[in-house]
Amino acid sequence: MSNPFLTPRRAMILECLLIVGLACVPLFATFPYRVNIFLSWEGAYRMSEGQxxxxxxxxxxxxxxxxxxxxxxxxxxxxxxxxxxxxxxxxxxxxxxxxxxxxxxxxxxxxxxxxxxxxxxxxxxxxxxxxxxxxxxxxxxxxxxxxxxxxxxxxxxxxxxxxxxxxxxxxxxxxxxxxxxxxxxxxxxxxxxxxxxxxxxxxxxxxxxxxxxxxxxxxxxxxxGFGYWFNHGQPPHSSRLxxxxxxxxxxxxxxxxxxxxxxxxxxxxxxxxxxxxxxxxxxxxxxxxxxxxxxxxxxxxxxxxxxxxxxxxxxxxxxxxxxxxxxxxxxxxxxxxxxxxxxxxxxxxxxxxxxxxxxIQRILSQLSHTEEVAAVPGGENVVNRHNFMVNLDTTDVPTGKWTFSSLPEFRKIYMPPSTVAGIDRVMALPEVKKGKDAKVLNLTELTPLDHAIGYTQETGPEVPLWHHLGVAMFNKQLAAYTERVRNKHYDLILYEYAPTLNNFFPWALRNELQQHYRKIDSFHAPRRPTNAYIEVFVR
Incomplete structure (x- = not known):
């Protein structure tokens, strides 16, 4: 083969440029809040704090x-x-x-x-x-x-x-x-x-x-308790094989x-x-x-x-x-x-x-302002791939209407307007003003609020990193949280009610909150579809 276009050196340069160049594209973009990213943030935050x-x-x-x-x-x-x-x-x-x-x-x-x-x-x-x-x-x-x-x-x-x-x-x-x-x-x-x-x-x-x-x-x-937590198919964990x-x-x-x-x-x-x-x-x-x-x-x-x-x-x-x-x-x-x-x-x-x-589509969608269903002479019912299904979810907020929070923890991340407004109301609560002395239980996807509020997190071998019942916490931890709720241990509890997810945040704990705490606010959780809610409870 004489004078090939791709010499080993040229191929290496192109490969490295491709790998590094495309990897860096997200640095120049903004993003909607990512479902389940809360546990990534929580683990990284705790470890970065020396836990x-x-x-x-x-x-x-x-x-x-x-x-x-x-x-x-x-x-x-x-x-x-x-x-x-x-x-x-x-x-x-x-x-x-x-x-x-x-x-x-x-x-x-x-x-x-x-x-x-x-x-x-x-x-x-x-x-x-x-x-x-x-x-x-x-x-x-x-x-x-x-x-x-x-x-x-x-x-x-x-x-x-x-x-x-x-x-x-x-x-x-x-x-x-x-x-x-x-x-x-x-x-x-x-x-x-x-x-x-x-x-x-x-x-x-x-x-x-x-x-x-x-x-x-x-x-x-x-x-x-490494053997208890680390899942190798033993109780209380379940095998996926x-x-x-x-x-x-x-x-x-x-x-x-x-x-x-x-x-x-x-x-x-x-x-x-x-x-x-x-x-x-x-x-x-x-x-x-x-x-x-x-x-x-x-x-x-x-x-x-x-x-x-x-x-x-x-x-x-x-x-x-x-x-x-x-x-x-x-x-x-x-x-x-x-x-x-x-x-x-x-x-x-x-x-x-x-x-x-x-x-590219994100840019084109911002330049295009076409309606989903265009009016036509005679009032014909126009059916196309954009409207042949009727969306009965009245809670849904399209990502095009999402906005940004002023908190630095959420920089470049957009969320439903209800979520952003709810975060602002939470940050204005007198319980939050206690700062590191506040006793807070955050059972939501909004884990960056841990740093924004600045409270001292609970630690110990029985504290789960996240609160997915049956996956990352179990009945033993649920019982401990239930006891603290009954004793009104926390000043502020943020709970995420996601009725379509099977006990992701324990429903039994929500029942206890409704009995022993006072719900003062509710707003959209940052997910699509927006059919889950952040509920704010105080003593």
Whole structure:
């Protein structure tokens, strides 16, 4: 191939510009309040204030997820927008790790750049808020990048193996299901390497580093009820492992995963003809194991972490990288040449247009002032895709009418006008004027009010990080809160009533509040649809 458009250096520059450039786009945007982001803020805030997980608050998973957001709170302050900045950093780390994995797989520059485009558009660009179902994958990617470096040679071999074990554990200590699958995939890759090379040092070193880092994180927390809080399927937690759920979701859904599986099988036909030769082809076998492992992980992860529904879309970039590499190997197509690269890149941009069009749509919607139902001569009933359904939800407030709070904790985040006005009324309450001496129980999504009010938070091994009954708090904690409410321990209680969510904030506690406290205010919760309410109770 003479004078290709994509030289290795040019591809590297374009990949890095793409990863960093698209990751930074959210820094220049404003955002509606994100559903469930309250627990991200709360964990990051508590840790940034020096509170120790399990000693000062409990949660049903490890605290690996909150390490980066807590650091960004220390750097930029406990604002919601600091969480976006933390995710920018994580997206850059994830994108560079993905790129390095493909580099270690000796993927050609053209295929690698196209795969990076798919990865960024399909996965990282749409994740501009941090979430543990995303961070668990970021840590896994970092661990895999170090693992493949450690399976090579050179002076950084053993430090890379150690870091592979450390980040793979951090993945597990962020979310048990994704992190456990990350460990199994790493062991599969190390198992093949050990059998193929007939040496076990790398496997032993990886396991040793994994156990060592696990001990460093877990032993200090063991005396504070770590076994009670950390969910490994034991009571009061419930397991999400149900065979029929896996079968149903895989066979009735998972269209892209099954499509990729089929393509991989077809493209592997030439190599499967000689199994022994395939086994000895170390690069191809590791790449195949990695890709199939990622697809299997995505299949299981979509069941165990079922909300939001796009948690598992990290697999597209890996699948495309393997499929394009096989096409590259068995055909005359060279993606380093300008025409094949541009045509394929344009097809990818069209394929993932939903990722970036939402930013364009936001601008277009501000420029367009068309009515949903235009008046026509004769008064005909015009039915179209915008109005064929009748919206009977009288509580809904379109995000176009949302506005901003004056509190710095909510900077660049817009919410329903009712929420903003309600926050202002809360901040004017005499109970709030007590500041750090106020006794406040915040059972809402508006956790940044913790810092805005400035009260001293409750701490202890029995205090849950968030108040989702049956997930992050249990009957034991509910009983303790109930007793405090009956004794009128708190000056101010903020409760979120979400009737369509199954006991997300315990309904039994609301019944106690109605008996022992006085409700003085109610306003919209910052979610869509706006059918949940923040209720304000005082003694």
């Amino acid at each position: 120790m997980p399990y000693r000062d608050f409990g949660m049903p998973l490890g605290y690996g997820y909150w390490i980066v957001p807590a650091l960004f709170f220390k750097l930029f302050g406990p604002q919601l927008i600091s969480l976006v900045k933390a995710q920018v950093f994580l997206n850059i780390v994830g994108g560079l790790s993905f790129r390095y994995i493909l580099q270690q797989m000796r993927v050609s520059p053209g295929v690698r750049l196209l795969s990076v485009i798919v990865f960024v558009l399909s996965y990282s660009f749409v994740n501009f808020w941090p979430w543990y179902n995303n961070t668990v994958i970021i840590y896994q990617l970092v661990g895999l990048a170090f693992l493949f470096r450690g399976l090579g040679s050179g002076r950084w071999k053993w430090p890379a193996i150690f870091l592979a074990g450390a980040f793979t554990f951090l993945s597990f200590f962020t979310k048990q299901d994704g992190g456990g699958l990350a460990l199994l995939l790493a062991l599969a890759l190390l198992g093949y390497h050990s059998l193929n090379a007939r040496r076990w040092q790398e496997l032993a070193a990886f396991l040793g580093s994994y156990v060592l880092v696990a001990c460093i994180f877990i032993i200090p927390a063991a005396q504070y 149900a065979l029929m759920d896996f079968i149903d979701v895989f066979l009735m859904e998972s269209q892209w995963i099954k499509f990729y599986f089929a393509l991989i099988v077809i493209l592997m036909f030439p190599a499967i003809k000689n199994i022994r030769s395939l086994w000895q082809n170390r690069e191809l076998m590791l790449f195949l194991l990695l890709t199939v492992g990622i697809l299997v992980e995505a299949t299981l992860f979509q069941v165990t972490s079922y909300t939001p529904p796009d948690n598992n879309i990290f697999f597209h970039g890996f699948a495309i990288a393997f499929i394009f590499s096989r096409i590259y190997d068995i055909s005359a197509i060279r993606f380093e040449n300008l025409k094949p690269f541009l045509l394929t890149a344009m097809a990818i941009l069209l394929w993932w247009s939903a990722s970036y069009y939402k930013y």
